[in-house]
Amino acid sequence: MFKIIKRKELAPTEFDILVDAPRIAKKAQPGQFVILRIDEAGERIPLTIVDTDAEKGWVRLIFQVIGKSTAQLATVMEGDALIDLVGPLGKPTEIKNYGTVLLVGGGVGIAALFPIVKGLKEAGNRVLTILGAKTSELLILRDECADYSDELILMTDDGSLGEKGLVTKAMEDVFQREDIAFTWAIGPSIMMKFATMTADKYNVPIYVSLNPIMIDGTGMCGGCRVTISNTIKFACVDGPEFLGEEVDWDEFINRMQQYRGEETQSNERYEEQVKQNG
Numbered sequence: 001m002f003k004i005i006k007r008k009e010l011a012p013t014e015f016d017i018l019v020d021a022p023r024i025a026k027k028a029q030p031g032q033f034v035i036l037r038i039d040e041a042g043e044r045i046p047l048t049i050v051d052t053d054a055e056k057g058w059v060r061l062i063f064q065v066i067g068k069s070t071a072q073l074a075t076v077m078e079g080d081a082l083i084d085l086v087g088p089l090g091k092p093t094e095i096k097n098y099g100t101v102l103l104v105g106g107g108v109g110i111a112a113l114f115p116i117v118k119g120l121k122e123a124g125n126r127v128l129t130i131l132g133a134k135t136s137e138l139l140i141l142r143d144e145c146a147d148y149s150d151e152l153i154l155m156t157d158d159g160s161l162g163e164k165g166l167v168t169k170a171m172e173d174v175f176q177r178e179d180i181a182f183t184w185a186i187g188p189s190i191m192m193k194f195a196t197m198t199a200d201k202y203n204v205p206i207y208v209s210l211n212p213i214m215i216d217g218t219g220m221c222g223g224c225r226v227t228i229s230n231t232i233k234f235a236c237v238d239g240p241e242f243l244g245e246e247v248d249w250d251e252f253i254n255r256m257q258q259y260r261g262e263e264t265q266s267n268e269r270y271e272e273q274v275k276q277n278g
C-alpha cells in the first residue's frame, strides 16, 4: 500500500499529492512516470513523476480531474493509501548540457515539464521557460519553474497574468531572438502539435511527451501505440518522449478522442453513484 502523506488543491480541479514510495523515489529520473490504482476495482492511471525525495522516500504527483478515475483520486485524502503504484516507467529525458534550451509547458502539462526544467538547469543549461494556461489560477508551479529558469515567460489565454496569447506566440518571440539548441513541449496534444510546427519553422529540434491511454505500462497490451516515423511504437516503453517532427499527430489526436463517449458515460455513472451515496 502507498500512503498519501500530503495532499493540496493546487488550482480548481488540480491536485498535488506526495505518496510514500521509497523504492520509486530512489530510482526515478526526469521524464518518467508511474501507473497507479486507487483500489482493486480501480482503473490504471498514468501520471508523470513531478519530483522525488530519495531520503524521505516520497514521489510527488499532480493530476487534473478529467474523468471518473481522477475524480475518485481527488477523494483520496492524507493518510489514505493507494493499492498500487508501479514505476518508474518509460525512458528518462536525455539530461545533458545542450547550451540554451527552451522548455514549454501548457496547462496541467506544466507538472510533467517541471522535472525536465530542473534537470536541465542542474546540468548547466541556460534555461528559458514558457508556461501557458487558460487563466492565472491554472498557471501552476510558477515559483518552482522560476527557481530553475534563467528566464520565465508567462502566457494566459485571457490575459489575466503575463501576456495574452498561446504559448506558440511566445515561442516565436524567443526563436527570433535566441539561438536555441533544443526545445521540449508538454501539454495538450493540439499544443504539442503546434509547438512542433513552430520549432520546425526555425529548424530547432523539439521533444514532446505523449500521454495516450495506457493499460499495463510494460509494452504488452498495445494500448499506448503511436506512430513515429511511420513505425508503431509504444509510448510506455519507447517513450513517453519523442521528437515532435516524427509523430503522426493526426492519428494521435484522433486516438485521444476515441474514448471520449465512454469516458463521459463512466463519469456520469460515477457522479450519480456519488450523489446516491450522499
Ligand code: NAD
Residues within 6 Å of the ligand: 048, 105, 106, 107, 108, 109, 110, 112, 132, 133, 134, 155, 156, 157, 165, 166, 167, 168, 186, 187, 188, 189, 190, 191, 194, 195, 209, 210, 211
Ligand atoms: P489547456 O487546454 O488549458 O491548454 C494549455 C495551454 O496550451 C494554453 O493556455 C495554450 O497556451 C496552449 N495551447 C492550447 N491549444 C493550443 C493551440 N492550438 N496552439 C498553441 N498552443 C495551444 O490545457 P489543459 O486543460 O490543462 O490541458 C489538459 C490536457 O493536457 C489534457 O488533455 C491532458 O491529456 C494533457 N496533458 C498532457 C501531458 C503530457 O505528458 N503530454 C501531461 C499532462 C496533461
Ligand code: FES
Residues within 6 Å of the ligand: 213, 214, 215, 216, 217, 218, 219, 220, 221, 222, 223, 224, 225, 234, 235, 236, 237
Ligand atoms: Fe500497454 Fe503501453 S500501456 S503497451
